[in-house]
Amino acid sequence: MKTLLQSTEADPAADHHSSNYPGSPAEARKPFAMDTDYLIGLICLALSFGLFIVSTKTSNTSGPLSETSFLFCYMIAIFYTLRMSTRGETWLSFWKAKNKTYQPHRLLLWLIWLVSCFSFNIPMPIFNESAPWLSVAIVVSAGVCILFNWEESLPRVFKKILFLFFGISAVLWTYYAVYLSWIYPASIFGLIILGFSIHSFIPLFLCITHFRILFQRWEMYKAPILAGILLPMLFAAGYVVQWRLISKKIQTITNSVATQDRDDFPAWVQIGQKIDDNWITRQVIANYLAYQMPRKDPSFVPETLNLGSSVRHDPLVLIAALFAKKTDLSQSERVKLLEVLYDARHYTQERLWSGDNLRTENVVTQIRIYPDFRTAYTEKTLSIGNHSRSRWRQEEALYTFYLPEGSVVSSLSLWINGREEKGYLTTQTKADSAYKTIVGVESRDPSVIHWQEGNAVKVRVFPCTSSERRKFKIGITSPLQLNGNRLTYENIYFKGPASDGASEGIRLDFAKNVSGLKIPFEMEESGANQMTLNRTYIPSWDLSFDAIPLSDKGFIFNSKTYQIKPFREISEPFSARKIYLDINNAWTKTEFDSVFNMVKDRAVFVYDNGMIQLSTENKNAIFDRLSSWNYSLFPVHAVRRDNNALLITKETSISPNVKDLQQSPFGDALRKDSLTTPLKTFNIGNELSPYFKTLHELRIVRCEKADIRQVGEMLTRNQFPADQERDASHHLVRIDNAKMTISESTDSLPTGAPDHIARLYAYNHMMQQIGTKYLSKEYLKDSAATSGLLKEAEQANIVTPISSLIVLETAQDYQRFDIQKSKNSLDNATLKNSGAVPEPHEWALIIIFALLVSYYTFRNYVRL
Structure with a gap:
């Protein structure tokens, strides 16, 4: 061994570990050879890393493995340390020369200890979960350390790459060594007591070992080593x-x-x-x-x-x-x-309880599509698992469901003691008060769903414990999107407790035969116009099929008839004398120039902390400034009083919500705008920002989608699409994405339409009535001012800005918060509802008919 030390110390820059294996006769090193000590080390590293991965996956669950994995990793590190300590030169002090034969073994030893470090960080966090790139960097560094064992067997170009990454790895462990330096004094004291504090020095040991190897190889690989050190520092x-x-x-x-x-x-x-x-x-x-x-x-x-x-x-x-x-x-x-x-x-969003240990375990998606009414009803039943160690730990599940444009929530259920309990519709204020009181103070069973801007709703479910899965169901009524001659259904997706790996069952049911069906996955036919599928949950997908003519049947309820009709493309005279351009980074210079050249003979304005009139001289400078904005918030209230104003916009996908502006002067001015005439607007893009979506739903703006050519033609003819909602003789709402209208009248029609068209009508009609009052807290909370709207929401059983669905545990809970089951309403939507609800006189005829049938059926038995 003394001879071996002398030979290695004589040439510290030699490009080899040693010509000898420990414990073996002197011989040339074989390509990709591995001695017993190194093989045992790799096995220990793999076992320790496997335990660490399992412990991170189960760190919030019960079970002995998650609680003792650190001790296993710690014992594995001690075992390999003791084994290598018997090899003499491996465990010499750091400031003395070491046998290069054992350099790979020392690196492997520190990697095993490193896994123990990260395992120890779970019960006693010194630093948080690593950023994704940092986790990758640590794994790559470990791979470089392992590959170093076969340095001699690599081609020279791969050796250069190896030492490039070795330099990067050295910088990484230098950072960790410096980061942990503040606990070194306490760690030295801890070594005497428990010995666990040795973990704080492992990055320092890795750093020293890395730089010792780099110094030894400096002469031969100066450029890649220098690049590896400088690149991360420069970055x-x-x-x-x-x-x-x-x-x-x-x-x-x-x-x-x-x-x-x-x-x-x-x-x-x-x-x-x-x-x-x-x-x-x-x-x-x-x-x-x-x-x-x-x-x-x-x-x-x-x-x-x-x-x-x-x-x-x-x-x-x-x-x-x-x-x-x-x-x-x-x-x-x-x-x-x-x-x-x-x-x-x-x-x-505000949380009353933590939801850190919750996961979405299963999703059941049931879809019923009405092709001849361009409508779909979707039920999502979600099962929530609590993976907390504590059997009695209560947590709150918070979900945000993202709905297709124009959709409305029409049912909510929560399973309590194994039984499905359906939601009651009430004001948003009452529902919120009841939920917070019961969850925040009494810790019992409720679930609530609230409307949000941007085609979204939030659902809260409490309590979720580890003793059983919690289950709830949400029902959504949606219009189908018409593109050309095809109808498209978009799946409803959500954010909430992690759903990766969750199972999903899908059932698809068509009320009518369709052709040209395109689904992004294969489904099994389970009956006439029915298909099913079981798979791992996938959030985003859609299906499409050939459109069929709209039905002329109606839905009758409370002496009102609801009917759908195709949207008619008609125009009305309109002379746009003032043009307002809503500029942001969605616009291209070509689009801006085309629009400006089209309207430059009129007064053209943009908004930049005040209205600015565009001219040939200033337009380019103004466009360069405004087109760098991530979003725009055009003050529609400032121009709505001008009947000759036209807004042309192209929206980004991001913006504040209207509610975000509630406490600002901008929000105050918008709220005080009492005009009922929506601002005429052309959207030359493919989407609307959250701000404009809400303005469009509230009918503060009337946003018509058109390309630049169509806008030019309309301006030339002095026309704008007619407002059919206002011009109709009956109450009527537009469903833009389905290109249809829904009317409410007293006309007598053949029945057979689903109740969902009445729900869609009620939602759009309510948004139309709310308008700018949406920004008024007092208006939305004042039961007298909103009693008519709330009655309409109760009748349709829909979630809106003023109404919510809530499920409470007992009848006494509903009574305490003055929440009553809606009477004479459509109630919670179900997959079974498909036609009209009988009118009172129809119920009378049904009862009389049933009595007559019973009489003639049983009279002979009575005589006998």
Whole structure:
């Protein structure tokens, strides 16, 4: 062994580990050879890593494995340490030269200890869950360490790549060693008592071993080693610079808002409009809401604020936060920006109880499609599992369901003590009060569903315990989308407790035969016009089929007849003297130039903290500024009084909701706009922002989809599509995506239409009546002002801005909160309802007929 040490120390830069295996005769190293010690080490690493993976998957569940996996990983690390300690040169002090034969073994030993570190971090967190890129980097670093054992067998080009990644790996472990340095003093003391604190030094050992190997190979692989060290450092430096620039821009916009003459919008709205939308911006905004940040006072527990998902440890974010000044953004402003820019509304909603341990275990989707009424009814039954260690831990399930345009929730059920209990419709205020009282104070069984902007609803279910799965059902009535000569059904998807790996059963039922059916998966026929499928849950999909003529049958209820008809494309005279362009980054320069050239002979305006008239001289500069905005919020209330005004817009997919603007001067002005005539608007894009969707639903704007050519033709002819909702002799609503209308009248028609058309009518009619009053808290809560609308919602049993569905545990609970079952209503929708509900005089005829049949049937038996 002494001879071996002398030979290795004589040439520390030699490009080899050794020509000898430990315990074997001197011989040339064989390609991809592996000694017994290294093989045992690989087995220990694989076993330890497997236990760690299982423990992360079951960290919130009961069971001995999740609670003791750290001890197993710890014992495996001790075992391999003791084994390699008997090999002498492996365990010499760090400042002395070591036999290079054992360099791969030492790296493997530290990897085994590293797995034990991360296992120990589960019961005692020093740092949070790693960011995805960091997890990949750690796994790649481990792979590089393992591959180092076969360095001699690799071609030279692969050796260069190996040491490039070795340099990157060295920087990674240097970061961890520095990050953990603040607990080294306590760890040294802990070594004497328990020995577990050895884990805090493992990144330091890996760092030292990496740099020792890099120094030994420096002469032969100088370029790749230097590149590997510099690349992550330069990337981190560039990231810090970008972080500082974004933080500075946020502060600049904030200061600019404070010095503006007008303050129509809150500062966060203008920041969201003008900030660069990229992944670094998202991290700057999220900050401590989603990432582990530096602490002023050292602590063994990381300081974090959870944003609906696990807070992550990202070295780039943490380093940048050390070198950048903090912005003046408050927590509420950060939340608003995340909601708007990154669709985080589901995760920022108020919670009464945690839902960290919940999972969506099973989804049953039942769909009934009425092709001749361009309508579908979908029931989603979800089963929720609680994977908490505690058998009695109660948690709250929070779901957001995203509905196709124009859809409305028409049923809710919750299983209580194994029995399905159907929801009662009441005001949103009563439902919210009852739910919060029972869940927040009494901790008993309720479920509630509320309407939200942007074609969404939120569902709360409580309590969810580990003793049994919790089950609820939601029913949605939807119009089918007509594209050309085909009808499309969109599946309803949701956000909520994790659904990856959940099972799903689908049943599809057509009320009429259809042709040209296209489904993105194979289904089994289970009957006439029925198909079924069982699979792993997939959230987003749609199906389409050839459209058939609309039925002329109606649905009769409470002496009212509801009927659908095709939408008629008719125009009315309209002279657009003032044109308003709603510019944002959805517009292209070509589109802007085309529209401007088309309307330049009229007065053309854009909005930028005030109306600005466009001219040939200023249009390009103004477009360059406005087209960089992530979204626009055109003040429709400022131009609705002008009967000759026309708005042309192209919307982005993001924007604040109308409710987000409620407390701003902009929201106040919109609420005070009492005009009932909607602003005529052309949408030259394919979608509407959440802001414009709500304005369109509330009939504050009348948004007609058209391309630039069609807009030009309408302007040339001085025409605009007629408002059939206002011009009809009967009460009538438009269902734009289905290209049909639904009318309410007293006409006598053949019956046979589903009750869903009455529900769709009621929803659209209510939104039409609410209008700008939607922004008034007093209006939505005032039972006297909304009694007529609430009656309409109760009759149709639908969830709207003023009505919610709730399920409570007992009849006494309903009585206590003055929630009564709706009388003379359509009640909760079901898959069985398919036609008209009998009128009172029809019920009388049915009863008389039944009595006559009974009399003639049983009179002979009476005589006998």
